Amino acid sequence: MMATGINIGSVMTRGVISVKKSDTVAEAAKLMKRARIGGVPVVERGDVIGIVTEGDIMRDIVATGKKHDVKVGRIMKHPVRTVPPDIDVEDAAKIMRDLEIERLPVVSGKRLMGMITMMDLVRIEPALLELMKERGSLEMVPTTEKAVSIAGECENCSNYSVFLRNIDGRLLCEDCREL
Numbered sequence: 001m002m003a004t005g006i007n008i009g010s011v012m013t014r015g016v017i018s019v020k021k022s023d024t025v026a027e028a029a030k031l032m033k034r035a036r037i038g039g040v041p042v043v044e045r046g047d048v049i050g051i052v053t054e055g056d057i058m059r060d061i062v063a064t065g066k067k068h069d070v071k072v073g074r075i076m077k078h079p080v081r082t083v084p085p086d087i088d089v090e091d092a093a094k095i096m097r098d099l100e101i102e103r104l105p106v107v108s109g110k111r112l113m114g115m116i117t118m119m120d121l122v123r124i125e126p127a128l129l130e131l132m133k134e135r136g137s138l139e140m141v142p143t144t145e146k147a148v149s150i151a152g153e154c155e156n157c158s159n160y161s162v163f164l165r166n167i168d169g170r171l172l173c174e175d176c177r178e179l
């Protein structure tokens with residue numbers, strides 16, 4: 001297959017939910033359920049340091065009977081595979097297929113810029129579905145990220161913030177929300 005010519009930066013979800021190492025697994029699980037996503041990046045001062053997925057929670061907490069007050073930092077996957085925004089959609093799809101993961105944080109340096117999931121890619125380029133079928137089942141989780149704590153550039157001042165909120169359709173940082 002040829003490269004699609006579409007880069008991840010143009011199709012990623014911007015303003016993504018993230019959690020901190022010190023958040024509990026229960027909080028992370030609730031956040032994912034509410035946002036109907038299967039995994040969230042773990043962020044420290046804007047840098048991606050790990051990822052925690054529903055699968056991790058099921059395996060590490062439910063299966064072993066650990067308590068839900070376990071901190072995200074103890075069960076997150078790290079280091080985490082990330083991609084830069086300028087990578088081709090097909091290359092991102094191959095990374096996900098080869099690592100058998102469903103989502104990738106998109107970073108500039110280590111800074112969280114967005115998220116991309118396999119479902120996003122298949123929607124954008126249905127031909128990629130064939131590539132995905134070469135491995136096991138697809139996780140059909142829609143990414144309707146109505147965020148609580150979201151990371152990205154403020155649409156008013158352009159500063160980077162991990163605490164953007166959606167105010168009347170614009171993602172605003174803490175400072176701009178108060179104006």
Ligand SMILES: [Zn+2]
Nearest residue numbers: 154157173176
């Ligand atoms: Zn701002």
